[in-house]
Amino acid sequence: MLNLNSKTAVSTKQLGTLLLKLVEEGLAGNKQRLELLALNATRSLRADSPDLASALGSLLAKFAGNASVLRLRGASPPPADADAGLALLRIQPVDDAKEPVLAHGVQHRIERFLMERAECEKLLKEGFAPPRTLLLKGMPGTGKTMLAKWIAHKLGLPLVVLDLATAISSFLGKTGSNLRRSLDYARATPCVLLLDEFDAIAKRRDDATEVGELKRIVNVLLKELEDWPLHSVLVAATNHPELLDPAIHRRFDVVVEVLLPGQAERESILDRACGRFAVTLPHGFLVAIARCLDECNGSEIDTLAQSVVRRHVIEGEDLTRCFVDAVVFRLPRLRKEEVAVLSRMLKETTDLTVREIAQVVGKSSSAVQYQLTKKNTKRISRRKSHA
Ligand SMILES: Nc1ncnc2c1ncn2[C@@H]1O[C@H](COP(=O)(O)OP(=O)(O)OP(=O)(O)O)[C@@H](O)[C@H]1O
Numbered sequence: 001m002l003n004l005n006s007k008t009a010v011s012t013k014q015l016g017t018l019l020l021k022l023v024e025e026g027l028a029g030n031k032q033r034l035e036l037l038a039l040n041a042t043r044s045l046r047a048d049s050p051d052l053a054s055a056l057g058s059l060l061a062k063f064a065g066n067a068s069v070l071r072l073r074g075a076s077p078p079p080a081d082a083d084a085g086l087a088l089l090r091i092q093p094v095d096d097a098k099e100p101v102l103a104h105g106v107q108h109r110i111e112r113f114l115m116e117r118a119e120c121e122k123l124l125k126e127g128f129a130p131p132r133t134l135l136l137k138g139m140p141g142t143g144k145t146m147l148a149k150w151i152a153h154k155l156g157l158p159l160v161v162l163d164l165a166t167a168i169s170s171f172l173g174k175t176g177s178n179l180r181r182s183l184d185y186a187r188a189t190p191c192v193l194l195l196d197e198f199d200a201i202a203k204r205r206d207d208a209t210e211v212g213e214l215k216r217i218v219n220v221l222l223k224e225l226e227d228w229p230l231h232s233v234l235v236a237a238t239n240h241p242e243l244l245d246p247a248i249h250r251r252f253d254v255v256v257e258v259l260l261p262g263q264a265e266r267e268s269i270l271d272r273a274c275g276r277f278a279v280t281l282p283h284g285f286l287v288a289i290a291r292c293l294d295e296c297n298g299s300e301i302d303t304l305a306q307s308v309v310r311r312h313v314i315e316g317e318d319l320t321r322c323f324v325d326a327v328v329f330r331l332p333r334l335r336k337e338e339v340a341v342l343s344r345m346l347k348e349t350t351d352l353t354v355r356e357i358a359q360v361v362g363k364s365s366s367a368v369q370y371q372l373t374k375k376n377t378k379r380i381s382r383r384k385s386h387a
């Protein structure tokens, strides 16, 4: 095998060996091996032949970064399961993608991932591959699917979704061939491939009748993760990272945990969901509401705010009232101390008078006044019992 790590200038013999290897992989149509060889060669040539290394890196970047070069190929329709006639892959529009509200650290990691993809030519010229695979793990409703769509939008690539939970049953008994066909399609077309509900594979491993088949599927995925082409991004999303095969977990270039929203994120999600109505609310009101919604995920907060705004628009009910009703509904048996916490939050963070707060929480002014003067009220942390 060619030793391109040598400090001496690359000899004609070495270049000849490399050329033969490249031609062999090229003729065999093995694009991933070809890319890997070119990448290693770029790294090794960097010191002695910087111009050649740079030209090689640019060539790699042309095909890895410029999706349109490859988009011309692989324009065939996505594969469908032969029996069920189901489309195994869904191509989703991303023009309308919205940026999820993320904790600062998470946002930073995603921005870095996007930057490394955007600057892939710089990396390739040095012989390093940009990140190709990303594992998003986190609790349900924290915005993982939304984030995958946003990433596709930012990269200017189509989003191709393979929902493993629903598709896996059609794979079983078919030696993972359907999975391979789907993945082949995604590899041939520059895209962001989202493997949603990724843990479905791990979960099903408990079932003894399916062990052999699932092992094959896991092996297919391991191979895919190692060989994923430069021009596409594979994003896997899971609620149960602890169930994943450790070998799979290790193979991802980047792993990001999408967290439950903190106070600042909850406020932003509420603010965004209220749209133009946000400015009509008393100052600090959404801060108070956000505090009442600790432990909620982004999806729950967004859904709550949307339904509140709909009620306000359709029924003409006061928006603050609608919000408090919705919060009270989440905490169905509102105890005295919870009324007190809510009243106190409203008092501390809004301009509402005691009378207005009493109206909002549905109690008498004297009851609210009493609660406000009481000391040591506990924080609301009870979760909605009938989500
Ligand atoms: N961080 C967030 N910022 C803004 N909106 C959010 C966020 N998280 C969730 N949402 C809202 O909730 C909806 C559903 O979120 P999404 O499906 O992306 O969550 P998920 O993490 O993929 O959930 P699951 O694990 O159940 O698949 C989003 O379309 C969005 O409206």
Ligand SMILES: [Mg+2]
Binding pocket: 144, 145, 146, 196, 197, 237
């Ligand atoms: Mg999801």
